[in-house]
Amino acid sequence: MNDTRRTRVLLALLLVTSVSLITIDYRGGDDSPLNGVRSFAATLFGPVERVAAAIAKPVSDAVEGVSGLGDGRDEAARLDRQNKELRRRLRTGALDRSRGQELDDLLKVAGAGQYRIVPARVIAVGAAQTFSWTVTLDAGSRDGIRPDMTVLDGDGLVGRVKTVGPTTSTVLLAVDPESSVGVRLEASLEVGFTTGQGIRDQGDLDLRLLDGQSTVAPGDRLVTFGSQGDTPYVPGVPVGRVVTVSGSPGSQTRTAVVSPYVDFTSLDLVGVVVEPPRKEPRDSVLPPKPAATPTPTVTVTVTATPQASGSG
Amino acid sequence: MPPARVLLAALLVVVALAVQVTLLARLRLPGATPDLLLLVVLALALAYGPAFGLGVGFGAGLAADLVPPADHEVGRWALVLTLVGYLAGAARGETRRSAFVPLVVVGAAGASSVLLFAGLGALMDDPNITWGAVTDLLPTAVLYDVVLSAFVVPGVLAVASRVEPDTEAFAGATR
Secondary structure (H helix, E strand, C coil), X not given: CHHHHHHHHHHXXXXXXXXXXXXXXXXXXXXXXXXHHHHHHHHHHHHHHHHHHHHHHHHHHHHHHCCCXXXXXXXXXXXXXXXXXXXXXXXHHHHHHHHHHHHHHHHHHHHHHCCEEEEEEEEEECCHHHCCCEEEECCCHHHCCCCCCEEECCCCEEEEEEEECCCCEEEEECCCCCCEEEEEECCCCCEEEEEECCCCCCCCEEEEECCCCCCCCCCCEEEXXXXXXXXXXXXXXXXXXXXXXXXXXXXXXEEEEEEECCCHHHCCEEEEEXXXXXXXXXXXXXXXXXXXXXXXXXXXXXXXXXXXXXXX | CCHHHXXXXXXXXXXXXXXXXXXHCCCXXXXXXXXXXXXXXXXXXXXXXXXXXXXXXXXXXXXHHHCCCCCCCCCHHHHHHHHHHXXXXXXXXXXXXXXXXXXXXXHHHHHHHHHHHHHHHHHCCCXXXXXXXXXXXXXXXXXXXXXXXXHHHHHHHHHHHHHCCCHHHHHHCCC
């Protein structure tokens, strides 16, 4: 009996502690006194995550490439096994190639925008139950990363750095509802901002344009406008493409749905912009506009056959 | 508190958290992420009772609140998992009656943890919490947790009884 009373006192105590922590952290906002504890936890657990990610990587790769190895008593089973093994090698080869491609794209974007970047890999992802869209990178303050730096990949804007540990950092993705990014329509001075909507079927960002007269149309492309002092967002990073526009021109604000260039479900190699470009890259980072689809023309080539009139 | 079970709990919590953020969440299964940490808290509460359960729940929750890439108010998971640990520990007598009861406990814990965590966020005007986001997660959260519990809970119980058998549990067991 005494034991259950003690348990209940302990329960009440820990619940009150939790509520107090929540209140302190909520009131503190971005300057919460608990941020120190957060970075301490990152210092402690960051290395654990790096090791776990290194172990988990082949496991998750194997989930894709796995095919049970048969018992192989006869020739058919042996050949079957060999076949599977060769297919697996082919697949991992393709995987390596796609990683090389990712790095290539990232360097191309960084080069086009004159951003100095620190490349990093995503090692951990927040559980869906936390309702926030964040990932952890395997680079931290020792690699020159500071809070509020822009994160991009070979396709475009990924997000911004939120908290930094010595060897890891946490990125708030652009699709998080707390993310608000100043953007500019390609080849114009029209500005607005996008707000994350989580990952949904069609277009993960909502765009609000400041000018109600805007002539935004589906297919228009967006780049970051650049924040004051280039933090948290440097200018010129491709963000996405307008999918649908709502509200007629002339209304108070115009809103649109934007499909981001970055695939947020399979983030791997990213770059953290440690030095903003000296001059505004304008639209130079956007991939070249797809050429107008040429009308297919049928070309018939007639080749004279020399044998036609010959004797042989 | 005896140190053997505390060490076991700490080890299991660290492993569960690491697997959850580096592997399970990365798989991006439709809907929720299988909540390995919740299952470890549940299993330890079933093994060692409500007092230990709420302690483990608080510790595991605090870790989940702090470990990167967590980005919400510290204390939210701590509150949720403290309650889950206590209630699961209190229900452990019932779970021995049939094989069906633990499944109900896991399902209820899965659903209520999502709802309580989201509810706390809604109180603080967290823009991430919308009714649609919650209902998208709820069915898969319960499903994944129940399926995964079939492997995790018996495993943790077996290890727990080997590391340090709970005297009370074995006195009350009616096998």
